[in-house]
Amino acid sequence: MSDLISLPASTLNEGRAALARLDSLATHQQYRLASSGRHVMWRVFGDIYERPLVLVHGGHGNWTHWVRNIEALTASRAVWVPDLPGYGDSDALPDGARFDDLIAATLESLDALVGASTEIDLTAFSFGGVVAAALACRRPVGQLALVGSAGHGGKRRVQRELLNWKKVDAEDERRAMFDANLKSFMLHDPAIADSLALTVYEQACLKTRFRSKDVSLTDNLAALLKEANVDTLLLWGTHDVTAAEPQRFSERLRTEGVRHAFGMVENAGHWAQFEAADEVNRRLTAFFSKG
Template sequence: MSDLISLPASTLNEGRAAVARLDGLATHHRYRLASTGGYVMWRVFGDSNARPLVLVHGGHGNWMHWVRNIEPLTALRAVWVPDLPGYGDSDALPDGARFEDLMTATLDSLNALVGASTEIDLTAFSFGGVVAATLACRRPVGQLALVGSAGHGGKRRLQRELLNWKKIDVEDERRALFDANLKSFMLHDPATADSLALTVYEQACLKTRFRSKDVSLMDNLAALLKQANVDTLLLWGTHDVTADEPQRFSDRLHTDGVRHAFGMVENAGHWAQYEAADEVNRRLSGFFAKA
C-alpha cells in the first residue's frame, strides 16, 4: 500500500447515484431455482414485449458491466440482464458447484422467464462469452455478440499481476487496490477509471462468489461457436490484456468454417463496452439491427 493513495467512500458518490438511477428503470425478477432453492436476479429494461436481448456479464462482475450500454440497446430490444448465480444480487451456488451448475441455473431461470422456445439474442463480456456461447448451444438464439470474450485459448498480455484486495480490511485502502486493478486490467486509459467505473468494479468484486478463472483460461470458445452455428460478432479492445492476438483466433474460426464478423475497438482495454461505450454501442446496434 505504500505507493497507493487511500480512496474514501465519497469517491464513489457520483457512480453510486448513476447506478441507482439506472437500477430504478429496471423491472426486477428474482427467480427461485427448484433445484437449490436459491434465487437468480434478472433485470429487464425497455419494452418487455419486444424481442429479448440478454446481456451476460464477466467474471468478478454483475449486471453493471453493461451500465453504459443498457439504455442505448433498449431502442432495439427488451434488454434482459442477469446477475449470474454466485454474482451480484443472485444467491451463491452450493459448495463445490462447477461451471455446469452455473449453466443449469442460468438456463433454467432464463427459460422460465422468457419461455424455453422463445428465440433471443445474446451479448456477453469476458467470462460471460463462454456462458453465452454455451447458452447458444442449448436454446434458440438468433444472434450472438461477444466483447473481450474468454475461452479463446490464446496468450494474454498482462502488464502486472492483480493486487490481492481480499487481505485488506481497511475499506479506503482496499478501494485503492480496486482502483489500481481497474486501471491495469480492465481499462487502457487511466482517465476513464472514473467514479462510475470504480463503483461498478468494487461492488462487483465484493459480491463475486464463483471462481471463473479456470473456465476463462480454457480453449473451448471456438468449438462452442461452431456448435452453436449462429450469426456472431466478436469484438476486442486493441489494448485488451486478456487477448494478445485476437485476430489469430478469428483466423482460426474462419479456417474451421465458423461464420462470424470480427472487429477491434480502438484505444480500448478489456472492458471495451465501458471505455469505448459509444463505439461499442454503435457496433452492437448495427449488428442487431440486421435481424
C-alpha cells in the first residue's frame, strides 16, 4: 500500500452528481418479499408500459453497473434495474442464504412487479450472467444478453492480487485501494477510471453483503443456457481478466447445441459496458431489435 496515494472524498463529487441525476429519472419500486418481509429495490427507466428489459448487475455491484447504458437502452424499452438481494439499496437475505435463495427472492419481486406471465428480455454482467440465466430457466424470457459473464469455468488471466480494503478504516486510504482494484480488475485502460467509475465501484463494494465468488467460479453457465433455450448474445472485453479464452466457451456451447451469438469488445476489460459503452450499447440495441 506504500505506493498508493490517498484519495479525498472530493474525488467522487462529479461521479456522485452524475449518479444523482440518473437516479432522479427513475421510478423506484420497493418490493416486500412475502417469505421474509425483506425488501428488494428496483428502478424503472423509460415508459413503464413498454416491453421490459431487465439489467442485472454483477457481484460487488448494484444498479449503477449500468450507469452508461440505461439511457441509451430506454429509447423503445422500459428498463428495469434491480439491486439484487444483499446488494445496494436492497435488504440482505437472512443469514445462511444461498444462491437459490437469491434467485427465488429476485424472481418473486420481478414477477410481482411486471407479471409472472409477462415475457421480458434480460441483460446481465459478470455474476449477474449466472443470475439471469437461472431466471431464464424459471420464467418467460425472449432474449438474453450477457456481458463478461461469470460461470464459464474457463481460465482467467493473470492479474495483480486485489487489495483487501476491508481491513482499512481510513476512508482516503481505502478509496485509493478501490481505485487500484478498479484499474487492475474492472478496466483495461486506467484513464477510464474517472470519478464516475470510482464512485460506482466504491459505493457498490461498500454495500455488498452477498458472497458471489463461489458461484462466479463455477462452470454452471453452460447448463443453465442449455436449459433456458433462448436466443443469447455473449460478449466479453478483449482484455477481460475473468476470461482468458472466452471463445473456447462459445465453442463448447456450440458442440452442446446451445444457440447463441458470440462477440468480443475491442480494447475493453471486464466492465465492458462502461469502458466501451457506445459499442456495447450499439450491439445490445441491434440484438434486441431482432426480437
